[in-house]
Amino acid sequence: MSERATTVEGVRRTNLGEVLRLVHHGGPRSRAVITAETGLNRSTVSDLVARLAAAGLVREHDPDPTRRVGRPSPIVAPSPDVVAIGVNPEIDAIEIGAVSLGGAVRLRERVPASTPDVAEVVEVVARVVAAWRADALKDCRIVGAGVAVPGLVRAEDGLVRFAPHLDWHDADIAGPLAEALGLAVVVGNDASYGARAERLFGAAREHGDVVYLNGGASGIGGGLVLHGQLIGGEGGYAGGWGQTAASLTDAADRRVDGGVLEDEVNRARLVRAAGLTAPDDAELERALTASDDARVEAARQRRILAATLGNAVNVLNPSIIVLGGFLGSLREIDREGFDDEVRARALAASAERLELASAALGADRLLIGAADAALQRLLSDPLG
Incomplete structure (x- = not known):
């Protein structure tokens, strides 16, 4: 040629x-x-x-x-018949979704699990996808799969260097899952994929400078978009908001000596205060104002979260902050009051055009972000 x-x-x-x-x-x-x-x-x-x-x-x-x-x-x-598989393993469940071109979740399933290892995740995902292929997706083209992991994922090859709550160390999930599904598999940090989804399809769609924080059962992660570009850092590990020092405005709010943000702003603490066992985000959100214990704990966590976000505004000057998972639920208790508190904790000039939002994609955000990452090869060369 x-x-x-x-x-x-x-x-x-x-x-x-x-x-x-x-x-x-x-x-x-x-x-x-x-x-x-x-x-x-x-x-x-x-x-x-x-x-x-x-x-x-x-x-x-x-x-x-x-x-x-x-x-x-x-x-x-x-075409809604071109799909990618999104996967999110957590300490209490494995979530799987089939996401069409255009970002719509066509199917989703949540399989309860207790701190699953790589082998269990691969077995569950393979079983669910096989059932879908035989039924609801039998006429669809599945082009790949993406895995949103709550931990540090090396950008160059998708190796999970450390997912502390899952107890994964230098874990390869891409290889075994690709073999089980017969598909190309990409792996990334869950919060980074959440940021990707909200930037492309959700609350931050019209914004180029975005701070995203995701609160899940494993802790708090985040993503950062600057001038329209998702920032991953040198090795792909950027966004570890949960491991930053907790910003306390009142020493009485501290629960862990020397604790980091995710020690203090913590889903498990909210679940216990609400008297629940293994709720999904929607159930937990409804329970946060249902008892005195839940209200007190939620108010404490809101104060710490607002102070932390005020610092983020001063450093990064985003046009929008998006909160996913239980962090969005904390904001939803009193959106106006929370947003005003964040602005009050930031420099006036940095906060004057700041918007805050709860994740628009709800529980689908991580699955959509992971699936979108899996679709990139197709988008780069549609007929390849």
Whole structure:
């Protein structure tokens, strides 16, 4: 093949990926809008869309006839039958989801487990996905899987260096899971994947500078987006908010001498105060104002969390802070009061345009983020 032909094919593949990424992250849009957003001409966009449709990656349909002005342009939408598997192992359960192009969770299952090891996670995920393939996903194309791990994950190869609450040390889950599923597997930190999902599909969709904190059964992690780029750090370990020193405004709020943030702002403490055993996030959120013990503990944790976020505002000057998991539940008790407290703890100039939000994707955020990471190979080369 000539150098020019190779170059032309490379440009075509790049453009195919750009169009598919637009409809995946941005939602259905007309050919005319795609033409405007990509800067490509109409005939090129028409050819690219036809190629993607022939590959089963997008579908076209007529626009809403009630909004038709002039010559209608077909609407291009991501195919719901192209999916990736998202996995989130936690100390109390293994969650699995099938996420379509476009970020919609098509199926999800939560399998109770107690501090599962890699072998148990692989066995559970393989069993669930096999059942889906035989039934609900039998007509779908599964392109990969992503695993959101509550721990330090090496960016270069997905090795879980340390997941303290799962007791995983230098654990390879990508290899065994890829063999069990027959799919390419990517692995990343759960909170980083949560940040990815909220930035692309959720509360931070319109923001380029984002601080995201995720609160789960294993502790607190986070993600950081600066100028639209997810920041992973030198080895991929950035975002360890839970291991930072707890910011206390009242010494009486301390429960652990020398404790870090996740020792003080802690899901297990809330669960005990609420008198529950193994609640999901929705059940816990409902219980946080149901008893005096729960209210007192939630108020203590809110004070510490607000002070910590005030520091984050001063250092990073984000346009939005998004709170996922039980951290979002703490905010939901009194959103206005909590947001005002965070702003009061920050420099006025840094906080003047700050927004705060609870994760818009709820319990699906980690599965969506992990699945989106698994879709990147397809988005980079849709016909490869």
